[in-house]
Amino acid sequence: MQSKMFEWSIEEQEIARQALVQAYTRETEALMAEIREKATQITEISDIWDLHDYLSTKRYDIDGKYDERDLTPVFALAKLIKEGWLVLNDLTGLTAEKKAKISALAKMG
Amino acid sequence: MQSKMFEWSIEEQEIARQALVQAYTRETEALMAEIREKATQITEISDIWDLHDYLSTKRYDIDGKYDERDLTPVFALAKLIKEGWLVLNDLTGLTAEKKAKISALAKMG
Numbered sequence: 001m002q003s004k005m006f007e008w009s010i011e012e013q014e015i016a017r018q019a020l021v022q023a024y025t026r027e028t029e030a031l032m033a034e035i036r037e038k039a040t041q042i043t044e045i046s047d048i049w050d051l052h053d054y055l056s057t058k059r060y061d062i063d064g065k066y067d068e069r070d071l072t073p074v075f076a077l078a079k080l081i082k083e084g085w086l087v088l089n090d091l092t093g094l095t096a097e098k099k100a101k102i103s104a105l106a107k108m109g
Numbered sequence: 110m111q112s113k114m115f116e117w118s119i120e121e122q123e124i125a126r127q128a129l130v131q132a133y134t135r136e137t138e139a140l141m142a143e144i145r146e147k148a149t150q151i152t153e154i155s156d157i158w159d160l161h162d163y164l165s166t167k168r169y170d171i172d173g174k175y176d177e178r179d180l181t182p183v184f185a186l187a188k189l190i191k192e193g194w195l196v197l198n199d200l201t202g203l204t205a206e207k208k209a210k211i212s213a214l215a216k217m218g
Contacts, residue, residue: 028154035157039148045137048144052168055161 015093016073023085024066031058074098078105124202125182132194133175140167183207187214 008016038051065076080086081102091099117125147160174185189195190211200208 028157032151032154032157035160036148036151039145042141042145045141048137048141048164049168051144052161052164055157055164059158059161 023080081106132189190215
């Protein structure tokens with residue numbers, strides 16, 4: 001039996017889904033702008049390999065964070081708030097308990 | 110006992126080394142220009158992941174091709190000629206036999 005914390009209504013699931021889409025859009029648009037900018041500063045081959053390493057890290061991070069199999073995305077939402085891709089207001093419609101939990105998690109570590 | 114084909118004088122080793130440096134410079138400068146150009150055309154996140162895949166392939170290819178442990182680089186030189194990063198004239202000073210062998214390999218599948 002799951003605690004109330006982990007019961008998500010259809011509406012709440014939809015709010016979480018939309019918040020993830022919003023954060024994903026923000027984060028990927030920022031990444032595209034960043035890569036376009038980094039590319040203008042390539043002057044030696046080590047810059048290319050640094051760019052490759054950076055993309056490897058970003059891809060792993062983004063693929064994991066927005067994994068659609070995560071159906072109760074408290075941790076994903078908290079991480080996105082911590083990183084600045086979401087603010088608590090993007091989660092309007094979730095219970096106060098869930099928002100408090102997500103906000104607390106976002107302040108950790 | 111090695112065949113004459115694989116005996117490289119100090120001078121020939123230096124010619125081969127310089128040709129590899131020349132090809133490496135050409136190829137990496139072309140790659141830098143290509144990445145700068147590709148970056149200007151990034152409009153969606155899949156373009157970023159395509160760029161990442163492309164860099165993974167190029168890095169593997171370039172790291173292998175210019176591996177300094179290859180002390181008799183007949184195959185490396187042939188591949189670089191085939192790809193257009195070197196021409197036979199860049200190998201002036203090698204024996205005619207070696208140049209013929211490299212040229213023949215460059216024409217193979």
